[in-house]
Amino acid sequence: MGAWSGTAITTWARRAAVVANTDFGRLSDLEALLADAASPELPAGPDDLALARTAAAGLREAFLRAGDGDAGGSAATLNMVMARLYARPRVTVDDDGWRTYVAGRGGSPAAEYLANAAWGLAQWVGQYGPDRLGRCRASRCRSVYLVRRWAGQRRYCSERCANRMYAAAFRRRQAGLGQPATDEGHAPADRPLPAART
Numbered sequence: 001m002g003a004w005s006g007t008a009i010t011t012w013a014r015r016a017a018v019v020a021n022t023d024f025g026r027l028s029d030l031e032a033l034l035a036d037a038a039s040p041e042l043p044a045g046p047d048d049l050a051l052a053r054t055a056a057a058g059l060r061e062a063f064l065r066a067g068d069g070d071a072g073g074s075a076a077t078l079n080m081v082m083a084r085l086y087a088r089p090r091v092t093v094d095d096d097g098w099r100t101y102v103a104g105r106g107g108s109p110a111a112e113y114l115a116n117a118a119w120g121l122a123q124w125v126g127q128y129g130p131d132r133l134g135r136c137r138a139s140r141c142r143s144v145y146l147v148r149r150w151a152g153q154r155r156y157c158s159e160r161c162a163n164r165m166y167a168a169a170f171r172r173r174q175a176g177l178g179q180p181a182t183d184e185g186h187a188p189a190d191r192p193l194p195a196a197r198t
Helices: 006-020 027-034 046-067 071-084 109-128 159-174
Strands: 088-094 097-103 133-135 144-146
Touching (some): 006 046, 006 109, 006 144, 046 133, 046 144
Antiparallel strands (some): 088 097, 133 144
């Protein structure tokens, strides 16, 4: 294949959201992430963990800037992440034909995973626009997510967060406390949207 398919772009953009939502406090956090990919040939090491932390912070910032309406800042941050990962497209030819992938710093499985995640997110934004990157508006949730539909309407990363916020608003109304301005800035009559699969 000469270019990434829509499925590959979506898969890697989702993985970018997972990277952005992971703290990478321990090497086992990175190993769990890599278990999602095709069997890594080499174990992850301390250098890979440092790279994962850098990538996670940058990808998270790109999501947050886009969620705040700062498309230019989000693009600049995403470019910086790809530069730090040395993400560069490569083409190989084998018996199955042409294959496109993204190489990362040092060529380790972790570096390639992170580079492909950043590249996939860049492709996603290029295809759908920065308004398709969201941040959860639920209190005490720091998650970022991809918006597959209803651009500009989804406010929560999951049905769980949406239900928690609507239950809290209901309890406030029942207690006669009224509805204070919520962190998502929408009226209490709003109903949660079905969770988009990310």
